[in-house]
Amino acid sequence: MSIEFRDGVAVVDGEPRVLVTADYPYYRDDPAVWAERLRAVRDELGIEVITCYLPWRHHQPGPDMAPDFTGATHPSRDVIGFLALCRDLGLKVVAKPGPFIHAEVTYGGLPDWVCPDADPAIEALLDASGAPSRWSDSPAHVPGRPLPAPLGAAFLARAGEWLAAVGKEVLTGGGPVVALQIANEGIYTNGALPLTAYDYSPSGLAFFRDRLRAWYGTLDAYNRAHQTSFGGWAEIEPPRPGGSGTRAKADWGRCHAEYLAAVYRVSVRAVGSELPVVVNLNPPTVAELDDWLARVRPELWDGISYGFTNWMGVVSADPDAQARYVIAAKRAPGPNMEENWGFSQLYDPAYVDAATSFHQSLLALAAGATGVNLYTGVSTSGWLPDLDSAHTGSYPDCAPIAADGSASEKAPVVHALAGFFTRHGAEFLECVPVASEAFGLYLPYAGIAALSGADGPRCGRSLRLFHDRMRARCRDYALLDLETVTPDRLAAFATVTVPGGPFMHRHVQRLLAGHLARGGRVLVDGPVPTLDENLEPCSLFRPSEPLPATPGPLSILNGRADAFLRSHPDRDVHYLTVLVQDDNDGPVGVRTPLGDVEVVAARGGAAVLRLADGELGDLLVKGVNGWLDSAVAARATFAGHTVAAPHPADLVRIAGRLLN
Template sequence: MSDQGSYLYGFGRPVLYGEYPYYRAAPARWAANLAALAEAGVDVVTCYLPWRFHETAPGTHDFTGETDPQRDVVGLLGLIRAAGLKAVLKPGPFVHGEVQLGGLPDRVSPSRDDRYAPVLNSLGEPVTSQAMVLPSASCPEYTAQVREWLTAVDKSVLAPALGDPVVGVQLGNEGVYSDANQAATAHDFSPPAVRAFAEWLGAAGEPELADTTGLVPPRSWPPELRTAWAVWGGETLRAHYALLADCLSPQVRAAALVNLPLPALDGPSGAVAAWLARTAPLAGAGFAEGYTSWVGNAARSRTAFASHWFGVRARRSANVEDNWGFTWTDPSYARPQVPLHHALLALGLGSVSCSAYTACSTGSWGGVIDLDPAGLRAEGLDPADYAPPYCPGAPLREDGTTGPNLGALHALRDLLRGPAAALADGHYAADLLLLAPRGLAAAQAWRPDGSQLLPDTVKLAEQLMNRHQYRVDVATELPDVDADPAVPWLVPVDGHEDDEELFTALADRQIRGGAVVLLSAGPLTGRWADWPGPAATAPDAEALLPLLPPPALADPGSGPGTVLVHENQHGRPVAVFAFNPGRQPTTVRRRIHGTALVLGLAPGGAALLDASLDPVLVLPGPDDTSWTPTPVGRQKLQPSSQTPKETPR
């Protein structure tokens, strides 16, 4: 999944996923629901396979409806195939999905069976789901049960349907327990997990640090051990996914993908750095990567917008889960412009897919799926929020009626099958590059001083885009030092992190004439005290702007607003995406290849324009309760063969 024109599953355009939780829908309605999804524009149906739902006894599973017609996932795949759809199945083992214990059988919880080691946080407290303790993924008794479950799914469901209709298999869900964007202190500190960490340290030539893990409680670990733990977090997540993949047959394993949450910029100290340290090792692991976007409404919040921008560009991932109608935190998710806003943002950031989660509102499920009310209350949640229907604002409904976001789904269908297909001809273009090194992430992930250099730098980049008209990209791996010297690299550095490889590469780029600007919250120390280039500056726009060249598309008359441009190999625009995450109306202006862009955007509004800067889709803000989508034109977003004419100001 990338932004380099490689589309998924043989589609010659961006793919539209639609979540359909069959275990919440009456089997008699499956065929009609799936036909409606296909008509509405869904290409690929996604659905979790909850372990607890299909297990009828330990080691015994029903995938054909022998014990309950709703368990007939094999029959469901036949209906998906008959509807002309493809499928991505998500067997977990932990799926979340608002399913009791995240889909795990109660029997594997340490609350029920003390043979299973519990997940513990850094304070030694058990980590729970609906007040039931989760089993450690480092516990061999638990992983043996996981292997049995996934092997059964592979044999009975995945392998027989691979290719038609199953085109993908998701491993896990957003980490081990939907935890990949949580702070390093929330990762698994159970005895088997810490033992594995100590063994890893010993193998890496750090026997003293390895011994310290058994002598000192995690909350008192020294800084070097905390940094190593952050690195280990990435290694253990990669190993976890490898273990899950190893449970599958080789041909199914080749279709494996992972979904990762976006970083939570408003999360606890160190969470953004921990996210980067934990997800970066997945590069080169052989899994396609997707992202889920449960970090806030980007149409309302610049912080949420920045989380999307940094997370998607850092991982070059594709959207596999977006809120299309859950209104727990914000009623505007049931207004068509909000899911469309996030779809435009996904495409603008280079995603080759969009997702409607869920595409169909459902209300037919029983106690095996239902969240335990007492468990919810114990965790401070209101059971009424999780009562039927599931996803009230979804485009379609299980009973055959339509929901408030159907017009949005139709508009997205027309967009993906028409104008957006030409995005393959372009790439995300940038004036600046934010280089976020892994070493910095590990050093910042669990710092006692609460340093926020990385999230502060991400927020600075969003400010440069929104207020100062720059286009900014992200890299987490060191690029070629000879890459476009006219594009300055913004590099946050931590004086306590002596990364010789990074220092040498950046100094080499500086010597060769490439611009490098170091960002630091304080004086540089250690190896960085010898930096041969300009002095480091604070992650602050006022201090940074004098060190930067002007943005390439700048127009001095522009109001706030972020503009993302996809360009072809000749530097000409293929598509232009504009966003106003602010709370006031704005007029965005840019000079794009000789043409003046002048675009008014409502608070929280967004727009897509074609190569001639003509609007394809313009969205109001999230508080507009009367807007309905109009059909999206079928024109291509391709550059004109003629030189664009200057348009009047």
């Protein structure tokens, strides 16, 4: 099996595929059970791609020892043996060497000896106040230890040596590793933090000033643009809370985007592998949506593929969680690299039942994700104390494969999900979301808004209001980066909504004017820009007038649910995803361009239906949610045809066969 990523889609042996994977943290389990657990993932879950972190602190606990990948110092460090088992069982692997991994591992997987407290040569990551950014392993360990600045010379050298060792000793020899994930949820699980949280360290400021030189060319040009009189680049400081200067705030937001891209590229170069690379970003928080938008710009990553993760709440019950999740899935094409399929005690008790994770997995795919990862597929026990001293018992508490190796009640749900997308994934990805509207991200406004609060132009708040309007009307939409989107891509949408403000790049204004000339509509949320990026007069388009709300291609006739439709551009093939909210009672009716559909599912459940040639085809419908004490005989009706479970249960039909 070979994998490459094309426009965020995993292409496996030449065929696009919805990538359904399962994480197995081998380092938390007895090596004697590795083979049995891997076999269970393959046979009980129907999954053939494993993901696994490689904890730096586990494999190289001391600065004077070489990394142990063979188990010479402890059997659980034999990752080469673990990968050999994967190969022998026909499993492929996405390896995740960090350097920082989180994964509830002490110090996020970093060795103690790269902590600035342990080595004064290692620069600390600093926030706007000059205080170190810290990592706390648990609430009992607050405030935690300072984190190293990613671009500090001493840490960069040590992290580079670790990644190079992984590349040379673990990823060579024709093994089962087919892709890499670099870092975790940003750099230090900090992709969604405020722009003032980092990086004000000396290396971070040097990067910022280097970027300013690249953008402006000369100090005179910078001073003219900012109406300042600095005598040298070293005098320029980034914005801090309470500071002023609209251009300076936009620059700091842009710097964060390039900083994240630079750290990713440095790590990829250090590994020295030709394997495809993906990252995973934590979704934005509600308060820091603008910060996240300013920082997360996959368009800058030079071939590194976008991915995202979960850990923000139960989307079937929480509108904020649902919005954050959908925005993360829509920001760029790529897989969900961590969906919570095993943690109820650590996060939310709703995850004790498979319905919660099933709902979110289908939402991710419906909203734009190209794959889903089970984090974790297997519960583990027996890790070394130095690896994780904050958690006891099994990790996690309710995975599809239990800590004793048995298949839990979640296993058949996963097997159905994997089976459905193994059969239909390529076709699902060929189908295009039915959406006529888009939101155009103008990301200079995100950097300004992140540092200005309610004052000045806005991007995140406009996006959230747009999302809520679309959801209330059961309308899907796209997210587009206005600085990089092509005219042809923009033309796919009848209406684009953009945030308003005082200025906008001249080429963006021309792009919007061209969209209007083609017969498209442009709505502006806020003032219409009258200046270009250099604050020179520029007013190249006149926005459209809002129209009264009209029915969209989908509408919810009855019930409390969301619905998404994807349609094939050349064939009469469609996929309808219905996501039932926790407070729903009774059947959900959905009006579609193909005809009305009725779904009976558990509260908090979900369904995906293949509608082809006017008939109801293969489907998954979740009929049981034990957490909400909801059990129904799952059912789907379309075009006068009904498929139903004979008693309260899930409903699965794959390749025309009912499997339960």
